[in-house]
Amino acid sequence: MSRIVKNKELVNTRLATNYGGWMYCEKCGENIGYLCYSTYDKIELDYKCNCGNHGSVLLDFEDSKVGKSSTSELVMVKTRFCCPKDNEPLITILDKKVTNYDLKITCKSCESIYQKSK
Ligand SMILES: [Zn+2]
Ligand SMILES: [Zn+2]
Structure with a gap:
C-alpha cells in the first residue's frame, strides 16, 4: 500500500524512489544510506558528506502520528538501525561516507522518536 507524502524536503540529496530506498549525495553521487519504505x-536527517556537501x-506522511520521544538507543542489526522495541528496520547510514x-x-509501529548523531 503506497502512502501519501505530506512534507518532503530534500536538500542536495537524491532519493531512489518517492519516499524510500537508497539516499545519494547530489554533489558527488555517492550513496550515503538507505531509508526503509514502510x-x-x-x-529528519542532516549530514555532511565526505565530499564536503x-x-x-525531511519526510513525513498524511497519516503520520505525532510520536513520542524515546531515550532508548536504536539497535544496529548488520548495517541497519532498528527500533529497540519491535525490531522494525528503519534506516542505514553509511558511517564511512559521512x-x-x-x-x-x-x-x-510504536510511534517512538529516536535520535542519533555522529
Ligand atoms: Zn558527497
Ligand atoms: Zn518501534
Missing part, C-alpha cells in the same frame, strides 16, 4: 512515520532529508550527521526518526 516502517518510519517521519525522518551538506545535505538534508563526516557527521543528526538523525531523528519515528517508528511507525
Whole structure:
C-alpha cells in the first residue's frame, strides 16, 4: 500500500524512489544510506558528506502520528538501525561516507522518536 507524502524536503540529496530506498549525495553521487519504505512515520536527517556537501532529508506522511520521544538507543542489526522495541528496520547510514550527521526518526509501529548523531 503506497502512502501519501505530506512534507518532503530534500536538500542536495537524491532519493531512489518517492519516499524510500537508497539516499545519494547530489554533489558527488555517492550513496550515503538507505531509508526503509514502510516502517518510519517521519525522518529528519542532516549530514555532511565526505565530499564536503551538506545535505538534508525531511519526510513525513498524511497519516503520520505525532510520536513520542524515546531515550532508548536504536539497535544496529548488520548495517541497519532498528527500533529497540519491535525490531522494525528503519534506516542505514553509511558511517564511512559521512563526516557527521543528526538523525531523528519515528517508528511507525510504536510511534517512538529516536535520535542519533555522529
Ligand atoms: Zn558527497
Ligand atoms: Zn518501534
